Amino acid sequence: MPATFPDRLRAARDLRKMSQSDLAEKAKLQPSAVSHFETGRRAPSFDNLKALSEALQVTTDYLLGRVEEPGATGAVVDQLFRHAENMSRDDLDTLMGLAEMLAKKSPEKKKD
Amino acid sequence: MTRRDDGFNGELQAHEVLTSLKIAALPVNPFAIAEQRDILHQEKPGLAPGVSGCLMKVGDAFGILYSSCFASEGFKRFNVAHELGHYFTPGHIDALFANGQQFHQSESGFTSDDKYEREADAFAASLLMPKLLFKAESAKCGEGLDAIEALADLCVTSLTATAIRFANLCDDPVAVVCSKGDRVQFAFMSKPLREYRGLTWIRKGSGLPGGTATANFNKDDDNIRKAKRVRSTARLDTWFDGRSDVELNESVIGLGDYGRTLTVLWADSLPDPEEDEQSEEEDDESILPSQRWRQRW
Numbered sequence: 269m270p271a272t273f274p275d276r277l278r279a280a281r282d283l284r285k286m287s288q289s290d291l292a293e294k295a296k297l298q299p300s301a302v303s304h305f306e307t308g309r310r311a312p313s314f315d316n317l318k319a320l321s322e323a324l325q326v327t328t329d330y331l332l333g334r335v336e337e338p339g340a341t342g343a344v345v346d347q348l349f350r351h352a353e354n355m356s357r358d359d360l361d362t363l364m365g366l367a368e369m370l371a372k373k374s375p376e377k378k379k380d
Numbered sequence: 381m382t383r384r385d386d387g388f389n390g391e392l393q394a395h396e397v398l399t400s401l402k403i404a405a406l407p408v409n410p411f412a413i414a415e416q417r418d419i420l421h422q423e424k425p426g427l428a429p430g431v432s433g434c435l436m437k438v439g440d441a442f443g444i445l446y447s448s449c450f451a452s453e454g455f456k457r458f459n460v461a462h463e464l465g466h467y468f469t470p471g472h473i474d475a476l477f478a479n480g481q482q483f484h485q486s487e488s489g490f491t492s493d494d495k496y497e498r499e500a501d502a503f504a505a506s507l508l509m510p511k512l513l514f515k516a517e518s519a520k521c522g523e524g525l526d527a528i529e530a531l532a533d534l535c536v537t538s539l540t541a542t543a544i545r546f547a548n549l550c551d552d553p554v555a556v557v558c559s560k561g562d563r564v565q566f567a568f569m570s571k572p573l574r575e576y577r578g579l580t581w582i583r584k585g586s587g588l589p590g591g592t593a594t595a596n597f598n599k600d601d602d603n604i605r606k607a608k609r610v611r612s613t614a615r616l617d618t619w620f621d622g623r624s625d626v627e628l629n630e631s632v633i634g635l636g637d638y639g640r641t642l643t644v645l646w647a648d649s650l651p652d653p654e655e656d657e658q659s660e661e662e663d664d665e666s667i668l669p670s671q672r673w674r675q676r677w
Contacts, residue, residue, distance in 0.1 A: 311471040313393075314435075314442065315417065321440055328440045332473070341439040362424050363434065366445055369420060370438035 272333030274308045280324040280331065280338060281306075295323040387548075390502025391511065393469045398510055406517065407536040408508050410461040414444060419467065421460055423448045433459040435466045435476065442467065450637050454538035458504050465503030472496055509535050509545045518546065524554075525609070525631035525644045539635065543642055544568050553628075553650050555582070555619070557643040558635075561598055562588050565640060577653040579620040589618050594643045597632045604634035604641055619645060626650060 281291050281302070288302040295302075296319060304310035305320075312320070321328045326338035334342040398408070401416065414421050420443040433446035446459040466472045475496050509531070517534055521527040532542040543556040547568040554570040567582040574581075588595040593612035597603050609632060616626035631644045 312473065313470045314437070314467045314473060316470070317473065318417075318440060318442070328437070359424065359431075362422070363436065363445060366420065366422055366436060366443045367438050370436060370441040370443045373420065373438075373441040 273312070273331060274306045276331045276333055277302070277320065278306050280320075280326045283326075283338065284324050286324070291320070291323055295319040387498070387502040389469065390465060390499045390504075391506040393465070394503045394506035394510070397464075397468050397507065404513070406510075406513055406534050408510065410457050410464055410504075410507065413464060413507075414460060417442075417467070419444055419464075421446065423456065425449060433463050435463045452538050453536055454532060454541065457508060457536060458538060458541050461504035461507045462500045464507065465500030466496070469496075469499055469503060472499075505541060505545050505548075508537050509542065511549060514545060515549055518549065523552070523648075524629055524646050525611075525633060525642075528556075528644060539633070539642055540638070540640075543644060552646060552648065554644065554646040557582060557594065557645070558640050559588055559594060559598060559643065560640045562595065564588060572650070573620075576622070576650055578622045579616075580622075582619065589614075592618060593630050594632050594641060597634070598641055604639060605636065607634045607636045609633040614645065616647075616650075622653065623651070 281288070284291075286294070288306070289299055291297075292299045292302045295316075297316065301310065301316070302320075305312055305316075317328050317331060321331055324331075324338075327335065327341050329335045329342045330338045330340065397413065398404070401413065403413075411421060418441075420441070422443065422445050424445050425448050431447065433444060436443045436445065444460055444463040446456060446463065448456050466476055514531065514535070517531060518527060521530040521534075528539065528543045528546050531537075531546060532539050535542060537545075540558060547554050547556045547570050550570040551572065552570060553573040553576065555567060555573055557567040558565040564582055564584060564586050566584055569581065573579070588598065592614050593610050597608075597610055602608070612630045612632070614628050614630045615624055616622050616628055617624045619628065626647065628645045628647050633642050635642055
């Protein structure tokens with residue numbers, strides 16, 4: 269887990285003026301989960317990450333420390349190709365098609 | 381962390397997902413679970429060799445691209461369930477999407493040495509074949525390959541994945557062996573067989589024992605391609621060393637396009653093992669003949 273995740277989670281929770289238990293309830297997590305995430309004792313799953321980002325109205329990329337603004341998302345296409353050395357052109361085209369669909373699907377987050 | 385821990389984590393996460401979604405009946409539909417989580421899924425007939433699927437994250441949206449290189453519905457479902465394993469299991473974020481990568485390509489099918497792939501395989505098997513439901517149905521399905529085929533129909537899972545789950549959960553002495561040509565691809569043994577003293581565990585990459593129904597079956601590619609089957613018997617010591625007076629059932633089936641052969645070896649029970657000093661020594665895990673063949677969960 270990126271070292272920034274616990275800090276970003278705490279910062280986003282402060283931004284939304286939510287207690288750990290408020291956030292846990294809104295994200296449908298165990299009451300102790302948020303505390304464990306913020307102290308780094310427990311690593312989240314993607315499912316946890318998504319639930320937290322929705323509850324906090326920030327992006328998953330912000331919680332992961334990939335972008336600086338709570339509502340921003342990282343670049344996609346360049347990274348997708350850079351790490352796809354082993355895939356065929358046809359596979360990459362299919363991945364790109366799916367990536368485009370996902371990019372359209374990714375909800376806009378409120379920017380603060 | 382051991383391979384057994386990987387299996388435990390996968391089993392635990394799958395159980396949590398099934399419980400949270402109130403899924404308590406077979407078959408479990410991984411596509412419906414993906415949709416419930418708003419995860420797009422898309423089939424791709426010819427992904428790169430060895431790649432079973434991809435989990436992709438773009439912004440806050442997730443997608444699964446899965447291989448359908450084999451016609452089996454069970455194969456596709458397992459691939460999707462494997463990707464869901466990456467999605468639901470804590471700790472996979474950093475490992476799979478390191479350095480800003482937006483997708484992770486998977487190698488499912490019980491062959492990877494990577495901890496995260498093994499966890500995702502364990503998750504997929506546990507999601508599609510939940511322990512309690514699977515064991516309850518196993519009790520009604522008879523034994524050996526017949527039971528595995530009935531369970532595969534019930535769970536809509538591939539014969540291979542079902543056979544491995546069967547061996548992992550079975551209370552009888554059972555082994556499943558996947559082979560190609562004269563070589564073992566992988567093998568799984570049930571707990572009673574693993575704990576039976578004095579046996580040599582089947583090694584990945586080792587040669588099939590000569591003269592067995594499986595070795596003879598694999599001499600003709602048509603047997604595999606046309607999914608033919610044979611049923612025979614074998615002595616325990618032919619496959620595992622140990623006692624020479626114990627007979628096992630040996631069912632063999634060709635896996636068609638998969639190009640491999642599945643063998644199920646089983647007995648209703650085993651007699652007390654022969655006592656010898658070497659067996660005592662082999663209780664020490666550090667000198668087991670093949671740690672690679674320890675059960676993954």
